[in-house]
Amino acid sequence: SGEGAADSVVVGEPEASEEYFWRADGSHGPHMDYFGESTRGDLVLNEPEKEEDMLTPEEVMGFAQDLNLDRWGTPKTWGLPAEPQRAVFCSRTLNLRSISTVGYDMDYTLIHYKVVAWEGRAYHYAKKNLKKAGFPVGDLEFNPELVCRGTIIDKRLGNLVKVDRFGYVKRAMHGTRRLTNRETHDLYGRLLVDLREGQRWLFLNTLFSVSEGCLYSQLVEMLDDGKLSVNKKGLPMKLTYETLFNAVSKALFKAHVQGKLKADVMMDPEKYVEFDAELPKTLLDQRESGKKLALITNSDWEYTKVMMHHVFDKFLPSNMTWRDLFNVIIVSARKPAFFSQTMPLYEIVTEDGMMREKFRMKEGGIYSGGSASMVESLFNVKSDEVMYVGDHIFADLNVAKGYMRWRTALIVREFEEEVVAIDRGKAHTEEVIALLKKKEKCSNILNHLRTEMHRYKQGRPSAIFNKDTEKEMYQQMSKLLATMVGYDRQIAPMLYNDGSHFNKYWGYISRGGFNDQSHFMRQIEKYCDVYTSRVSNFLRYTPYMYFRNSRLQLAHHRSLDRYRQEVSREELDDLSEYSVLRIKDAPAPEESQGSPPAPAPDRQGSGGSPFAGGGIAGSAIPTYPDSARAAFSGPGSGRPVDVADDDLRYQEELWKVQPSNEFGHAIDSSGITELDEDVKDADLYGDNADETTG
Numbered sequence: 001s002g003e004g005a006a007d008s009v010v011v012g013e014p015e016a017s018e019e020y021f022w023r024a025d026g027s028h029g030p031h032m033d034y035f036g037e038s039t040r041g042d043l044v045l046n047e048p049e050k051e052e053d054m055l056t057p058e059e060v061m062g063f064a065q066d067l068n069l070d071r072w073g074t075p076k077t078w079g080l081p082a083e084p085q086r087a088v089f090c091s092r093t094l095n096l097r098s099i100s101t102v103g104y105d106m107d108y109t110l111i112h113y114k115v116v117a118w119e120g121r122a123y124h125y126a127k128k129n130l131k132k133a134g135f136p137v138g139d140l141e142f143n144p145e146l147v148c149r150g151t152i153i154d155k156r157l158g159n160l161v162k163v164d165r166f167g168y169v170k171r172a173m174h175g176t177r178r179l180t181n182r183e184t185h186d187l188y189g190r191l192l193v194d195l196r197e198g199q200r201w202l203f204l205n206t207l208f209s210v211s212e213g214c215l216y217s218q219l220v221e222m223l224d225d226g227k228l229s230v231n232k233k234g235l236p237m238k239l240t241y242e243t244l245f246n247a248v249s250k251a252l253f254k255a256h257v258q259g260k261l262k263a264d265v266m267m268d269p270e271k272y273v274e275f276d277a278e279l280p281k282t283l284l285d286q287r288e289s290g291k292k293l294a295l296i297t298n299s300d301w302e303y304t305k306v307m308m309h310h311v312f313d314k315f316l317p318s319n320m321t322w323r324d325l326f327n328v329i330i331v332s333a334r335k336p337a338f339f340s341q342t343m344p345l346y347e348i349v350t351e352d353g354m355m356r357e358k359f360r361m362k363e364g365g366i367y368s369g370g371s372a373s374m375v376e377s378l379f380n381v382k383s384d385e386v387m388y389v390g391d392h393i394f395a396d397l398n399v400a401k402g403y404m405r406w407r408t409a410l411i412v413r414e415f416e417e418e419v420v421a422i423d424r425g426k427a428h429t430e431e432v433i434a435l436l437k438k439k440e441k442c443s444n445i446l447n448h449l450r451t452e453m454h455r456y457k458q459g460r461p462s463a464i465f466n467k468d469t470e471k472e473m474y475q476q477m478s479k480l481l482a483t484m485v486g487y488d489r490q491i492a493p494m495l496y497n498d499g500s501h502f503n504k505y506w507g508y509i510s511r512g513g514f515n516d517q518s519h520f521m522r523q524i525e526k527y528c529d530v531y532t533s534r535v536s537n538f539l540r541y542t543p544y545m546y547f548r549n550s551r552l553q554l555a556h557h558r559s560l561d562r563y564r565q566e567v568s569r570e571e572l573d574d575l576s577e578y579s580v581l582r583i584k585d586a587p588a589p590e591e592s593q594g595s596p597p598a599p600a601p602d603r604q605g606s607g608g609s610p611f612a613g614g615g616i617a618g619s620a621i622p623t624y625p626d627s628a629r630a631a632f633s634g635p636g637s638g639r640p641v642d643v644a645d646d647d648l649r650y651q652e653e654l655w656k657v658q659p660s661n662e663f664g665h666a667i668d669s670s671g672i673t674e675l676d677e678d679v680k681d682a683d684l685y686g687d688n689a690d691e692t693t694g
Contacts, residue, residue, distance in 0.1 A: 033095075035548070038384065041097035041290075074540045080278070085419035086540075088532040090547040091525050094387075094407060097544045101379050102286055105335075105390035106297035106304060108207055109411045110535060111311050112274045113265075115207055116144060121264055121272070123211040125255035130215075130247065134237070136227060140218050146176060147213030148506045149414060150520025152193060153202040158220040158241030159187070160213060164512030165522035167192040171506060175221030178505050181496065193519070202245075206392050207413070216248045262303050269310040278536035280315040283325045289543035292327045292363075292379045296338065296388070298395075301331045301353045301368065328361055328378060332368045335392075336399035345370040372404050389535060393520070398527045410524055410531040414509055421502035432494050432514065439487040446480045449473060 031039045055063070069075055070082045080086075104110050113119075123142040130137050151160050154172075159179075162171040169188040172179045179187070195201050204213055222228050223244060228237050239247075255261050265272045287293055297304055312322035323329065334343060346355035348366040355368055361378040376382050383405040390396025390411065397408040422429075449464065453473070456465035465473055495514050499507025512518035517525070524531055530547055532538070541547075553561075 035093050037093055037095040037546075038098035039095070040385070041095075041100070041544075072540060078540075080540050084423075085416040085533065086537050088409075088530050088537050088541055088545075088547065089415075090530050090549045092529040093549055094529045094547040096387075096541070096546065099291065099385060099387045099407060101292040101294065101375070101381050101386045103294040103296045103375065103386065103388040103406075104283075104535070105388075105392070105396050105411075106295060106299055106308070108391040108413070109389060109396075110279065110295075111307055112276070112413055112534065113207070113272055114274055115210060116142075117272045118265065119144060119207065119211040119214075122208075122252065122255050122261055123215060125258070125261055126211060126215055126248070126252040129251035129254050133247065133251070134235070135219070135247070136222075137215075137219070140215070142211070143176075143214055143218075144210050145503060145505060146173070146217050147204060147210050148503050148509050149204060149207060149209070149412070150509050150518055151204050151213065151506060152195070152519075153204065153213065153216065153245065154200060155202065155242045155245045156200045157187065158223070158244070160217060161188070161193065162506055162512060163193045163519045165517040165519055167194070167519065168512075169193065170513045170516075170518075173217065173505060175224060176217055177221075181492075199242075203394075205394055212248060212252050215252070216245055219244055219248060266303065266306045269307065273307070273311060275311060275314075276534065276536050277315045278539050279534075280312050280322075280325070282536050282539040284316075285539065286543045287325060291543060292381075293325055294375055295326045295329045295331075296333050296335070296375070297331055298333050298335055299331060301348050301366070304329075304331050305351075323366075327363050328375070329366045330368070330370055330375075331366070334369065336395040338370070339372045339399040340403045342371045342373065343369045345374065372400070372406070376404075387529075393523050393527060398523070401527050407529050408527060410528040411533070411535060412509075412524075412531060413533050415531070416533040418502055418508055418510060421499070422508065425499065425501060428494065428498070432491060432498070435487055435491050435494075439484050439491065442480045442484050442487070446477060446484070449477050449480075453477075 033039050033042075064073065067075060068077065072082050074080055074082070107113070120142045127137050127140060147160065151162050153159075154161055158174060160173045161169045164170050169184060169191065172184045172187065193201060195203055204210075219228065220241060223239055223241070228239055228244075283293060295304075295308075299307075308322040312325070313320075316322070316324075330338075331348070337343060345358045345361070346368045347358045348355055348368060358367070361367060361370065361374050363378065376386065384407055386404070387407040387409060388396065388400045389409040390400075393410060397410055400406045401408050452462045452464045456462040456470070497504075498514055499511065502508055508518075510518055510521040512521070538545075
């Protein structure tokens, strides 16, 4: 919680009717805590805090036990699962108390569809539309594993690809066959996927994309096999991968807008929808905490009222309906234009959807169209006082944040399964890491031997190679190389199949390669303040939660942590010349005037730096005072530093302190410029901008 000393900066006099010792800060002023987050909505003491009123940590723990709280601080009587897959994950610090308005998408956000049933039905109607157009698709069957959220369709080559946060292709499929690493490299090499090239790339943002990607992959395979050369009437079909995609996209678009798919869902919601009894409680808590709730969906009024009734009303108190949860309801919102443009506004005045034009919203109304700025005017809020919750990373969140500067929350149901899968795959991951470390150790020794070999061949001094040891060293290098090849044979298939127990084609959706984020995860990190698997996960945290993101660890942070964990105190003494943290205090500048030059590399002893006059800007290695060195290395560690030389007696252990190519990738805070340009400059996802469902 952020409520505490920083939140108590604003202290005011209690109102005459105030019965408590505190009040809520309703100020719209620039009150901020020490994290730079707004304190609007925080509890503020009416009187300055007194030292005797502060609880000790032991008293706090005892209080929690008396209240029978679980390890997440939630009363056990609430009956909520304390499981990591049901957590809310934070990318950017978010004080929910400062959020006065929460907007919700409907489809795959408030309402979660059974993917196989819903997308399978969409696939069925798309097939029927293709069949009418002459495509021989009767034998095709829906396979949701062929596609996952975050993959990208390459319309030029007929592939599905998965890229890392830098935009490099890490996995690829052609048709229904996954390409080998060599095939992927030959096709894409160092190509950066640029989603602004809408003619070639299509990013699959939501679960609504599963049926589209599946059908396209299957038809690509048919096209390659010559099964789409003529249609059912015997007429030639001159198709490319791009025109084939257009045919699939058009067929699926018709399936959504013709109304048959939604009619099937409305007739039998239990077949297509997962019900969540905790969802209405979550929204009730938010409403009763004083927050204004808005439903903002691209779905039409008829579909919205039927589905929301089925999902919510059975779990609400008898005197309430789903409409009572929301301060305003907006259908046919036409996102993402809803966030970036001013659209005509119509009020729905009858149950069958009759409308009349309006120019402003009123609380309690039901509207079609409109804009995000109208919502702000309705509730007298702006920018970071509003949070929007949705499942579409572009149409819901990217534009809401880019144009309106709203706070954002992404719903990704797949993360529930992925968190469990990552835990189950822990042994596999640890085995891969262990093999990589073994190979890394061999590689580091071999690299230094090769360097020594080149020095020897050029007639330069070498501490290892000479006429007597040359043959033996060549044999040792061959054995090291053979060992590394053996490790590669084990590592390669393990990396190729990493995450296959989650999805045998794509692995984990959050990973782009073994050690890096996927582009989808990078988008989440950039555009979503928090993300979770379902809206009801917020119930555990209450409407007053202060979410704080984890402290970001960069590559040099991880390298230092690894160094300290893996190198013992005794080994640190032996390796002290490689660690600036262990350098003995150098004389003060005024004391070093006229001092002799640094010792030659083959001498041991003095505290002079072997890199004096060289290195970065020609400076010597910096030194630390005794107090700092003691903090790093413990008491009694100061001793003369051995000068680095060509003696490789430390090579066997040196691998532990060297940054690893596999584990030392730098995190570029600037992100992927080719993929993440400002949304105002270009429509990154073109074809998805006109989705018919929210």
